[in-house]
Amino acid sequence: xxxxxxxxxxxxxxxxxxxxxxxxxxxxxxxxxxxxxxxxxxxxxxxxxxxxxxxxxxxxxxxxxxxxxxxxxxxxxxxxxxxxxxxxxxxxxxxxxxxxxxxxxxxxxxxxxxxxxxxxxxxxxxxxxxxxxxxxxxxxxxxxxxxxxxxxxxxxxxxxxxxxxxxxxxxxxxxxxxxxxxxxxxxxxxxxxxxxxxxxxxxxxxxxxxxxxxxxxxxxxxxxxxxxxxxxxxxxxxxxxxxxxxxxxxxxxxxxxxxxxxxxxxxxxxxxxxxx
Amino acid sequence: xxxxxxxxxxxxxxxxxxxxxxxxxxxxxxxxxxxxxxxxxxxxxxxxxxxxxxxxxxxxxxxxxxxxxxxxxxxxxxxxx
Amino acid sequence: xxxxxxxxxxxxxxxxxxxxxxxxxxxxxxxxxxxxxxxxxxxxxxxxxxxxxxxxxxxxxxxxxxxxxxxxxxxxxxxxxxxxxxxxxxxxxxxxxxxxxxxxxxxxxxxxxxxxxxxxxxxxxxxxxxxxxxxxxxxxxxxxxxxxxxxxxxxxxxxxxxxxxxxxxxxxxxxxxxxxxxxxxxxxxxxxxxxxxxxxxxxxxxxxxxxxxxxxxxxxxxxxxxxxxxxxxxxxxxxxxxxxxxxxxxxxxxxxxxxxxxxxxxxxxxxxxxxxxxxxxxxxxxxxxxxxxxxxxxxxxxxxxxxxxxxxxxxxxxxxxxxxxxxxxxxxxxxxxxxxxxxxxxxxxxxxxxxxxxxxxxxxxxxxxxxxxxxxxxxxxxxxxxxxxxxxxxxxxxxxxxxxxxxxxxxxxxxxxxxxxxxxxxxxxxxxxxxxxxxxxxxxxxxxxxxxxxxxxxxxxxxxxxxxxxxxxxxxxxxxxxxxxxxxxxxxxxxxx
Amino acid sequence: xxxxxxxxxxxxxxxxxxxxxxxxxxxxxxxxxxxxxxxxxxxxxxxxxxxxxxxxxxxxxxxxxxxxxxxxxxxxxxxxxxxxxxxxxxxxxxxxxxxxxxxxxxxxxxxxxxxxxxxxxxxxxxxxxx
Numbered sequence: 001x002x003x004x005x006x007x008x009x010x011x012x013x014x015x016x017x018x019x020x021x022x023x024x025x026x027x028x029x030x031x032x033x034x035x036x037x038x039x040x041x042x043x044x045x046x047x048x049x050x051x052x053x054x055x056x057x058x059x060x061x062x063x064x065x066x067x068x069x070x071x072x073x074x075x076x077x078x079x080x081x082x083x084x085x086x087x088x089x090x091x092x093x094x095x096x097x098x099x100x101x102x103x104x105x106x107x108x109x110x111x112x113x114x115x116x117x118x119x120x121x122x123x124x125x126x127x128x129x130x131x132x133x134x135x136x137x138x139x140x141x142x143x144x145x146x147x148x149x150x151x152x153x154x155x156x157x158x159x160x161x162x163x164x165x166x167x168x169x170x171x172x173x174x175x176x177x178x179x180x181x182x183x184x185x186x187x188x189x190x191x192x193x194x195x196x197x198x199x200x201x202x203x204x205x206x207x208x209x210x211x212x213x214x215x216x217x218x219x220x221x222x223x224x225x226x227x228x229x230x231x232x233x234x235x236x237x238x239x240x241x242x243x244x245x246x247x248x249x250x251x252x253x254x255x256x257x258x259x260x261x262x263x264x265x266x267x268x269x270x271x272x273x274x275x276x
Numbered sequence: 277x278x279x280x281x282x283x284x285x286x287x288x289x290x291x292x293x294x295x296x297x298x299x300x301x302x303x304x305x306x307x308x309x310x311x312x313x314x315x316x317x318x319x320x321x322x323x324x325x326x327x328x329x330x331x332x333x334x335x336x337x338x339x340x341x342x343x344x345x346x347x348x349x350x351x352x353x354x355x356x357x
Numbered sequence: 358x359x360x361x362x363x364x365x366x367x368x369x370x371x372x373x374x375x376x377x378x379x380x381x382x383x384x385x386x387x388x389x390x391x392x393x394x395x396x397x398x399x400x401x402x403x404x405x406x407x408x409x410x411x412x413x414x415x416x417x418x419x420x421x422x423x424x425x426x427x428x429x430x431x432x433x434x435x436x437x438x439x440x441x442x443x444x445x446x447x448x449x450x451x452x453x454x455x456x457x458x459x460x461x462x463x464x465x466x467x468x469x470x471x472x473x474x475x476x477x478x479x480x481x482x483x484x485x486x487x488x489x490x491x492x493x494x495x496x497x498x499x500x501x502x503x504x505x506x507x508x509x510x511x512x513x514x515x516x517x518x519x520x521x522x523x524x525x526x527x528x529x530x531x532x533x534x535x536x537x538x539x540x541x542x543x544x545x546x547x548x549x550x551x552x553x554x555x556x557x558x559x560x561x562x563x564x565x566x567x568x569x570x571x572x573x574x575x576x577x578x579x580x581x582x583x584x585x586x587x588x589x590x591x592x593x594x595x596x597x598x599x600x601x602x603x604x605x606x607x608x609x610x611x612x613x614x615x616x617x618x619x620x621x622x623x624x625x626x627x628x629x630x631x632x633x634x635x636x637x638x639x640x641x642x643x644x645x646x647x648x649x650x651x652x653x654x655x656x657x658x659x660x661x662x663x664x665x666x667x668x669x670x671x672x673x674x675x676x677x678x679x680x681x682x683x684x685x686x687x688x689x690x691x692x693x694x695x696x697x698x699x700x701x702x703x704x705x706x707x708x709x710x711x712x713x714x715x716x717x718x719x720x721x722x723x724x725x726x727x728x729x730x731x732x733x734x735x736x737x738x739x740x741x742x743x744x745x746x747x748x749x750x751x752x753x754x755x756x757x758x759x760x761x762x763x764x765x766x767x768x769x770x771x772x773x774x775x776x777x778x779x780x781x782x783x784x785x786x787x788x789x790x791x792x793x794x795x796x797x798x799x800x801x802x803x804x805x806x807x808x809x810x811x812x813x814x815x816x817x818x819x820x821x822x823x824x825x826x827x828x829x830x831x832x833x834x835x836x837x838x839x840x841x842x843x844x845x846x847x848x849x850x851x852x853x854x
Numbered sequence: 855x856x857x858x859x860x861x862x863x864x865x866x867x868x869x870x871x872x873x874x875x876x877x878x879x880x881x882x883x884x885x886x887x888x889x890x891x892x893x894x895x896x897x898x899x900x901x902x903x904x905x906x907x908x909x910x911x912x913x914x915x916x917x918x919x920x921x922x923x924x925x926x927x928x929x930x931x932x933x934x935x936x937x938x939x940x941x942x943x944x945x946x947x948x949x950x951x952x953x954x955x956x957x958x959x960x961x962x963x964x965x966x967x968x969x970x971x972x973x974x975x976x977x978x979x980x981x982x983x984x
Contacts, residue, residue, distance in 0.1 A: 065492060069492070072374075
């Protein structure tokens with residue numbers, strides 16, 4: 001089986017290399033790909049949408065329909081993982097582990113006994129091998145606000161510099177995942193429970209599709225932001241630029257919530273109690 | 277495009293790709309795959325695709341590595357081939 | 358408002374999917390009505406678009422207000438208006454029919470299930486209506502991703518089958534993406550109508566031939582044509598019956614539609630049928646798919662496994678009809694897309710009803726099912742006769758067009774494969790009817806003195822939908838001749854003799 | 855320089871994606887472990903993204919962001935000096951699709967491990983046969 005696989009793949013590779021015989025020269029400016037449709041984007045992206053970053057202009061305006069379905073793909077992945085792995089039944093209350101910080105002694109309490117949560121020098125841990133990581137916890141507490149600030153910058157500055165909804169949303173999600181890694185899944189769930197993350201991802205995608213439907217209701221074609229000019233009180237070109245910004249915020253919200261939801265579900269294999 | 281730099285990165289990509297498939301320990305494979313994604317992001321940055329490189333760095337090298345390690349934590353680290 | 362129908366048919370189920378998932382977490386009882394309303398409105402707009410195309414010809418819709426080569430464009434002509442109505446109807450009927458099954462199988466996950474269900478229907482509707490090659494890839498990914506989740510939730514080894522489906526489906530979709538990349542490299546545009554224009558000028562270069570072959574392999578892998586069909590039997594047999602009711606009838610048929618759209622409308626017929634050895638090889642491949650599909654179906658022990666291998670054989674019908682290349686055989690394969698979706702829906706709904714009530718669909722469980730579930734078995738009989746190809750039902754007419762097209766083109770191996778498959782289908786279905794009708798009910802050893810069995814029929818909504826679909830099979834059969842003349846023949850491009 | 859060397863120099867960049875695609879395809883076919891197959895699938899997808907990016911590349915052209923101060927006149931932008939932005943947009947979609955497929959594949963791998971307690975395909979198939 002192994003040799004048959006290698007032979008088939010090498011044959012397919014040779015065929016593909018033969019297929020590149022008639023390719024245009026690599027990187028030559030006169031190739032059909034760079035002389036037919038793309039020069040229009042390069043020359044007209046500022047007069048049409050006043051967005052210097054052409055990739056963001058194409059992504060959210062000229063081919064905004066693709067990006068809407070791309071956000072739907074991210075949303076579908078989040079819902080699919082929750083649908084596949086989520087375990088609803090509350091199994092019996094298992095033993096709980098506590099560590100006495102000054103002495104490092106771990107205490108196991110059986111049959112759902114509980115300690116007062118407020119005690120300062122007793123800390124709840126998921127399993128015996130969890131190290132006492134004061135440095136990681138305080139380090140992350142310092143770094144996370146700046147990561148989130150940078151994520152907001154990436155979303156807002158998508159018009160002028162590389163970045164935009166997807167990258168900003170993922171970085172914001174990564175900040176929350178870092179928090180869940182530094183502490184444990186339970187404390188991260190107090191700040192952003194799985195229910196809020198699903199509702200946030202639905203609102204994010206609804207913002208995107210809703211803006212498109214709003215343009216439809218205002219009479220223009222679907223996702224034609226210049227129809228928002230009357231609503232936003234600006235001329236059609238800046239209305240397109242604002243439309244792109246609204247859509248990027250929707251994408252960022254959806255991507256952030258889905259990445260956090262994916263991490264919660266996969267790291268705890270659906271039980272949402274013990275993460276990494 | 278300084279083609280020497282690009283050539284080195286291509287070699288690194290191919291080695292980390294093959295390494296990610298060859299190494300027996302799955303956690304090592306996950307880390308090598310994250311290195312592969314990061315090298316890919318560098319190659320695209322050199323080729324001028326800055327938006328794609330940014331996305332690959334944050335989505336490819338970032339989140340997919342966390343998902344990989346979380347999945348390996350929930351399954352097993354040993355693999356036979 | 359009617360000028361916005363192409364956008365409405367996609368946007369309403371898409372928005373409803375997001376609202377359903379929210380409702381799933383807030384208040385579960387709104388999920389089913391929302392999904393039914395959204396898919397119902399898609400069905401209405403699909404029928405409205407079909408009637409508009411029939412009387413005033415194809416029309417286009419520019420997304421985002423940008424003209425075609427720069428923006429994304431929807432082009433609705435006879436071919437995809439017809440397939441749109443089929444997709445919307447099958448999705449709506451299956452939703453209504455399998456309501457009780459969903460409430461029984463996933464009591465606490467109905468919100469996510471109906472969200473994924475309407476996203477799946479949106480993806481299929483989008484694949485059929487789009488006029489942009491890359492947009493078709495993104496919509497294929499939505500359909501595939503929701504399909505993996507809907508299949509992966511099933512019992513026994515459904516997760517493994519779904520993971521194999523992921524591997525094969527991703528390779529197929531990536532090959533299609535590579536093919537579109539080759540086309541973009543050669544012409545510089547992504548719009549299908551624009552591509553057809555530019556490809557006719559440079560049809561000599563090997564890049565176009567390489568793009569053609571790569572696109573074909575990708576699409577064959579997605580539609581599970583015989584040598585690449587390994588993922589389909591386990592995936593559809595282990596899927597939960599509510600999900601199998603929409604995945605089985607539609608995914609392969611929509612992929613055949615995409616094959617017809619790519620070969621006839623992007624690579625114009627002049628290019629597709631120019632390479633004689635390629636056509637012959639494809640016809641032999643299709644005949645092989647039909648024969649192997651029916652042989653593999655003979656060796657199966659449960660109803661669903663038989664139906665799944667029949668799907669593998671049906672894909673061979675449509676691909677063979679396309680490659681024979683004359684107007685009759687192509688209209689036969691387009692008509693077969695419509696008929697096969699309806700037939701597969703009928704038999705899969707019947708199998709879902711049997712599995713729901715008899716707790717299993719192996720031959721032992723099916724014994725005496727005529728007495729217990731008369732209406733479901735009656736619908737299974739109509740579906741079986743249609744798959745065999747008995748005249749009043751629609752299966753006969755599409756086979757008739759395919760066979761007459763093959764005879765005029767002189768490809769006799771295709772005719773032999775079709776007839777052999779019909780005979781094997783007769784054996785398959787009459788074995789099930791014989792078990793269902795004559796075998797004594799396990800508790801009852803002799804025929805004499807049988808007291809009337811308690812009719813333990815499937816839920817009312819399912820039985821009503823089953824009878825509607827089986828009546829539809831016969832109606833499709835009766836109206837197939839003027840359906841072909843008024844809708845299918847004008848949809849075939851001019852270059853075909 | 856004879857034509858073969860010129861041919862290779864002109865086209866070698868396109869062959870990079872073929873090598874990576876073959877590595878990915880080999881990984882999926884030959885490897886038995888499910889996680890290895892998922893890694894192979896992802897390598898396969900990034901190879902195709904590399905192909906699109908090498909279509910977009912232009913010799914001595916800048917990145918697709920038009921440097922312009924706010925409010926000044928729209929300077930004439932010559933299209934030959936800027937890299938083709940369209941494949942970059944398409945590949946943003948392909949990267950996000952690859953991560954979404956990776957998430958669902960890992961979720962299914964965890965479900966399979968919970969059912970069969972192994973990730974090796976041959977052990978799983980032997981368990982199914984019993």
